Amino acid sequence: MNARTPIDASSLRLALFTDTYAPQVNGVARTLERLVSAVHERGGAVRVFTVDDPDAQPLSYVRRYASVPFWAYDQLRLSWPRLRDVLADVKTYAPTLVHASTEFGMGLAGRRVARALQVPFVSSYHTSFTSYAKYYRLGALARPGWSFLRWFHNDGLRTYCPTASIAVEIAAQGFTNTRVWSRGVDTERFSPRFRSQELRRRIGASDDTLVIAYVGRLAAEKGLDVGLDAIARVAKACGTRVKFVAVGDGPYAEETRRRAPAGSWIPGALAGDELSAAYASADVFLFPSATDTFGNVLVEAMASGLPVVGADVGPTRELLLPDRGWLINATDAQAFAEQFIALVEDRAQLMRAREAALTFAASKDWHSVWDTLIADYLALHQLSPCALAGRTSGVNEGLPSE
Numbered sequence: 263m264n265a266r267t268p269i270d271a272s273s274l275r276l277a278l279f280t281d282t283y284a285p286q287v288n289g290v291a292r293t294l295e296r297l298v299s300a301v302h303e304r305g306g307a308v309r310v311f312t313v314d315d316p317d318a319q320p321l322s323y324v325r326r327y328a329s330v331p332f333w334a335y336d337q338l339r340l341s342w343p344r345l346r347d348v349l350a351d352v353k354t355y356a357p358t359l360v361h362a363s364t365e366f367g368m369g370l371a372g373r374r375v376a377r378a379l380q381v382p383f384v385s386s387y388h389t390s391f392t393s394y395a396k397y398y399r400l401g402a403l404a405r406p407g408w409s410f411l412r413w414f415h416n417d418g419l420r421t422y423c424p425t426a427s428i429a430v431e432i433a434a435q436g437f438t439n440t441r442v443w444s445r446g447v448d449t450e451r452f453s454p455r456f457r458s459q460e461l462r463r464r465i466g467a468s469d470d471t472l473v474i475a476y477v478g479r480l481a482a483e484k485g486l487d488v489g490l491d492a493i494a495r496v497a498k499a500c501g502t503r504v505k506f507v508a509v510g511d512g513p514y515a516e517e518t519r520r521r522a523p524a525g526s527w528i529p530g531a532l533a534g535d536e537l538s539a540a541y542a543s544a545d546v547f548l549f550p551s552a553t554d555t556f557g558n559v560l561v562e563a564m565a566s567g568l569p570v571v572g573a574d575v576g577p578t579r580e581l582l583l584p585d586r587g588w589l590i591n592a593t594d595a596q597a598f599a600e601q602f603i604a605l606v607e608d609r610a611q612l613m614r615a616r617e618a619a620l621t622f623a624a625s626k627d628w629h630s631v632w633d634t635l636i637a638d639y640l641a642l643h644q645l646s647p648c649a650l651a652g653r654t655s656g657v658n659e660g661l662p663s664e
Contacts, residue, residue, distance in 0.1 A: 282313075294310075360372050387428065454542050483551070547568040
């Protein structure tokens with residue numbers, strides 16, 4: 263396939279069901295917004311069925327339904343639309359494929375609509391629900407969670423996973439038809455060329471300061487308790503030779519500001535060139551999360567020239583090995599701190615990992631990611647009704663390599 267010529271998706275009419283979409287700011291919403299653009303660029307049609315949002319701008323291809331904040335996490339909204347209302351809209355649109363990217367609310371509506379209209383149905387696994395359960399007073403749901411998730415995802419022709427390690431993990435829980443749908447990075451948007459000495463001076467960092475950055479949602483499940491504990495130990499050991507930066511917003515924002523060392527820069531959520539400069543003006547990236555199925559911020563950091571000190575879990579291990587950063591026990595704040603302290607003393611190892619990170623990021627091309635996924639979409643919507651009836655066969659085959 264010519265890497266410079268996108269495949270023709272003009273026969274694709276995708277109905278995308280999700281409980282999170284722009285203007286919400288999170289990894290899933292950003293990935294789905296890119297997916298919509300990729301289908302449009304290849305001549306296909308997309309209609310997004312999602313929750314309402316007071317900050318959303320009207321878009322012709324987005325249908326929004328009344329929603330309420332999720333009681334355990336009010337930045338997430340859930341909608342339970344009446345099937346007849348959604349069905350009428352979907353029938354008019356006449357999709358060739360239904361994709362549910364979340365398992366609740368709108369995702370359940372998408373699953374029911376696909377069954378009612380006998381349209382091929384696929385899903386994607388973005389969030390480790392059972393891992394998140396312990397952070398949001400949902401512990402009683404963790405065990406039955408796998409049963410529900412199997413029921414939901416195994417109804418489809420595909421369960422797309424962001425990494426091979428996640429595909430293996432959920433296959434072990436009885437999921438069928440898993441495929442790896444990887445992620446890319448925009449190396450024009452995230453690049454060392456955005457490094458700003460002016461920004462470094464403004465936040466109190468000299469040329470010799472090791473700037474440690476965290477970018478992402480400020481939330482408990484991101485491992486911030488361990489991360490902030492580690493940063494406090496580094497600051498105590500190294501004083502002004504280190505500077506901590508935390509970019510993002512979320513329910514843990516106040517706690518992050520309270521626990522961060524004096525002089526830390528915590529500007530809230532950033533976008534555009536400001537975000538690019540915040541990444542590139544740091545020296546190393548902190549990623550303590552043990553719950554992410556794919557850290558989009560990891561590849562953004564690497565594209566910006568930052569090696570990563572991350573939790574030693576499958577998805578992060580897959581992105582960092584062999585030499586693009588350092589893997590640390592997710593619960594060991596002292597080990598995180600010791601690695602950062604070592605980097606303060608030995609910049610040579612930092613530079614070696616930086617070059618490896620940049621090389622890896624350059625290989626994560628969005629173009630091939632989207633062509634691989636959309637080619638699979640096209641193959642599925644051409645299946646016969648008889649093939650659709652056997653939709654739970656063909657366990658755990660992989661998509662072609664990017």
